Every structure is written in C-alpha cells, then in structure tokens.
Amino acid sequence: MKRKVQVGIIGAGPAGLLLAHLLHRAGIEALVLESRTRDQIEGTIRAGVLEQWTVDLLISLGLGERLKREAHFHDGITLRFNRGSHHLDFPELTNGKRVTVYAQHEVLKDLIAALPADMIQFGVRDVSLHRLGSESPLIRTAEDEIECDFIAGCDGFHGPSRQAIPKNVLKTYETVYPFGWLGILTEAPPSHHELIYARHERGFSLLSTRSPTVQRLYVQCNPKDDLKDWSDDRIWSELHQRLETDEDWKLTEGKIFQKNIVSMRSFVCETMRWGRLFLAGDAAHIVPPTGAKGLNLAAADVVVLAKALTEWYRDHGTDLLDLYAPTCLARIWKGERFSWYMTTMLHKNESEEDFVQRIHMADLDYLVGSHAAQQALAENYVGLPMAV
Ligand code: APR
Ligand code: PHB
Numbered sequence: 001m002k003r004k005v006q007v008g009i010i011g012a013g014p015a016g017l018l019l020a021h022l023l024h025r026a027g028i029e030a031l032v033l034e035s036r037t038r039d040q041i042e043g044t045i046r047a048g049v050l051e052q053w054t055v056d057l058l059i060s061l062g063l064g065e066r067l068k069r070e071a072h073f074h075d076g077i078t079l080r081f082n083r084g085s086h087h088l089d090f091p092e093l094t095n096g097k098r099v100t101v102y103a104q105h106e107v108l109k110d111l112i113a114a115l116p117a118d119m120i121q122f123g124v125r126d127v128s129l130h131r132l133g134s135e136s137p138l139i140r141t142a143e144d145e146i147e148c149d150f151i152a153g154c155d156g157f158h159g160p161s162r163q164a165i166p167k168n169v170l171k172t173y174e175t176v177y178p179f180g181w182l183g184i185l186t187e188a189p190p191s192h193h194e195l196i197y198a199r200h201e202r203g204f205s206l207l208s209t210r211s212p213t214v215q216r217l218y219v220q221c222n223p224k225d226d227l228k229d230w231s232d233d234r235i236w237s238e239l240h241q242r243l244e245t246d247e248d249w250k251l252t253e254g255k256i257f258q259k260n261i262v263s264m265r266s267f268v269c270e271t272m273r274w275g276r277l278f279l280a281g282d283a284a285h286i287v288p289p290t291g292a293k294g295l296n297l298a299a300a301d302v303v304v305l306a307k308a309l310t311e312w313y314r315d316h317g318t319d320l321l322d323l324y325a326p327t328c329l330a331r332i333w334k335g336e337r338f339s340w341y342m343t344t345m346l347h348k349n350e351s352e353e354d355f356v357q358r359i360h361m362a363d364l365d366y367l368v369g370s371h372a373a374q375q376a377l378a379e380n381y382v383g384l385p386m387a388v
Helices: 014-025 038-043 052-060 065-070 090-094 104-114 232-242 294-315 319-346 354-369 371-382
Strands: 002-010 030-033 072-074 076-081 084-089 099-101 128-130 138-140 145-153 172-187 195-198 205-209 214-221 255-269 277-279
Touching: 002 014, 014 030, 014 104, 014 145, 014 294, 038 104, 052 065, 052 099, 052 294, 065 104, 076 090, 076 354, 084 090, 084 371, 090 371, 145 294, 195 319, 205 232, 214 232, 232 255, 255 319, 294 319, 319 354, 319 371, 354 371
Parallel strands: 002 030, 002 145, 076 195, 145 277
Antiparallel strands: 072 099, 076 084, 128 138, 138 145, 172 214, 172 255, 195 205, 205 214
C-alpha cells in the first residue's frame, strides 16, 4: 500500500517512541515502523537509570504517573574498592539532583501505551530507505511504500538507517572494550538502598535494583563467554568476592531467573544527517553501560530533533535542522567521555599496562578525597544541562 506521512520514524526504542510523542504533541504526523513485536520490546531487559531532566521531560509529557509510583529515587551512588565504601551524595554535590532507577522496558511500556495505536506498526519486515537527498524520501517495507517529508533513523546500532548513508561520507569513531557484563535478575530484597559500583582485582561488579523483590546485578566477564559456563554458584561466588567489604554489609542471594551477556563498545557516527534522514540514539552512538547514559543520550537527540522539525513545519526554517548534528554531538561526546571514564576506571583490563591500572586506582583515590572531583562525577551522572 502507498501512503504518506510527515515524519517516518524507523525503530520503536526510546529514541523513536519519545520522538513520536514530541511530534504528536507538536501536531506533526508521525509513523513509527518497528521490526520486533510489542511483546519483544516490552520484555527486553536493558539498563535502568534516568537523568533528572529525562524524568522531568517524561512527567511534563504526562508519561510519569507509573514512574512516580514505581521508580526508585536515589540520593547518590556508592563506589567500592579496596574493601571500602564511599558514598557520593548527589543532592549535596549537584544542588538537589537525584538519580531515578526505572527499567528501560518500563519506560517503553509507558511510551507505547500513551501513543495512539495507529502511530506504531510492529513486526514490520524489510525496511529500506530511498531518495534521501530528495524532498520526499521514501521508506519501503515488505508491505508498504511510505513517502515522507523526513525520516528519523531511530533503529539502533544494527538498523538500516546508518547503513543507508554512503560509506564515503560516514565519519565514525569507535573503541571496543575487551570485557563485557554478565547481568542477572534475582528474586531477592535489595542488599543496599543505592547502586554500588565496585572495582576489584577479579573485575568490576555492579549492584542495582528493579523492585523491592527483584534485584539487578552485573559482573565483568569475557564478552565471548558462554552463559553455560556461568552457573548460579559461580555468579554468586564472584559477586561475593568482588563486593566484599570490611564494613557490616551482606549481599543477599536469591533465585536467578534471567541471565544475559552484553559486550561493550563506545561508538560515535558524526554523520547524523544525510539529506532528509536524521539519525538519533543508538543508530548514531553507543556508550558502554557504566554510568547508564544510553537512554538519556537518545532522549536528548530527539528533543533537539523535535524542536528542529517543529521549526520547519512552522515556517520552513532550516536553521535548527542544520544545527541538529553539532548540537547533539556536543552532548554526545561528553556522554562518551563520561562513560569511557567510568568504564576504564572501574574495570580490570588485562591488556592495559600495570602503569595504567595504577592510574585508575589513583583516579578512584583522588575521587573519594576530593569534593571537586566528586562534583564533576555527580554533575555528569545526574545529567548535564540540556543546551536547548
Ligand atoms: N526495521 C525496523 N525497526 C528496526 C530495524 C529495522 N530493520 N532494526 C532495528 N529496529 C528497531 C529495534 O528492534 C529496536 O526496537 O529499532 C529499535 C532501536 O531501539 P534501541 O536499540 O533501543 O535504540 P534507541 O531507541 O536509540 O535507544 C537507545 O536504548 O538500546 C538501548 O542501550 C540502548 O539505552 C540505549 C537506548
Ligand atoms: C541497571 O540497573 O541496569 C544499570 C544501572 C546502572 C548502570 C548500568 C545499568 O550504570
């Protein structure tokens, strides 16, 4: 079937769905095309930390009711190394800002439930992009031909949008880490009231939460590891050792009901626009999960894009569209820097020289002794101010 829409959005992740909301609110007609099913999207476990402005945005869009009821609001994080714990008090360090722990798939459920059903097509096959340099770019799917004014490529790292940009104009930057995270969900009460990021000789670990009865924990592993080699006993043994402390603290075990391994990379595609195609979120940039910037960076992109498209539909002004990539990249690179800093400081990297490992220990030592360094970390963790 042939049809027309003002903005065609490829991908129903945080970027695509939030953009759909922002455009809908501005009276711009958008259609989201998603290859997975709604159940798959709402059931995929990802990270779960929202920056303060992301929370404020969701609430201002009327999407914060369940979040306000069910999210966990934390006053900081704990860094653990050399068997000691160091609390960073975010409200004190950032003038009142906090951290919100609310799983990404819960955000997606809220975004999907609040969009008119005919704005999203799930299970769409064979998406391809055409005529990107023209004024009427086209999205083809197995069943439809959709003519648009603009296409938003919100289809993640592996989607077709970035691939549709000619290789000779693509400018990308990448570093791949020689470690990954094994994540578990366990039926247990929280072992601590806030997140604990731990550096240990055996590798990094992270204690996070999902609800009063479900906890999320991670251990650094080899990204090529097979889940079969990670028995429940081995996971708990590693977590106990890596989170060990001289304080009066105990890790509470529970039944593990979900395990997954994620590899880690930092990636930036500076070509965020090609003609009438605009890339947003993971389609243009990836961060390792340490510091949980992924969703927040995706949200920041689409706030900038929605504003630029709103300007275009108001008076055909192109200034903000032209500024889209540079505006986003200024924030993206800071998110990349912060995620890289947290990742390299907290992980055991066998391929690094001993000298560099010592520098990371000095980084941690400096951090816990310096209010200024803590402020810098906290300011980035709760989210840098939005430029728009
Ligand atoms: N056709 C249609 N949809 C596609 C296609 C395709 N060919 N390829 C991928 N998609 C969909 C995926 O199924 C996914 O639902 O695009 C969506 C992209 O969503 P995300 O990968 O979540 O990316 P994004 O919205 O940019 O959000 C970034 O989400 O994935 C996390 O860690 C990431 O926190 C970060 C944030
Ligand atoms: C999570 O809860 O999944 C989580 C929290 C903090 C991170 C990454 C992931 O830095």
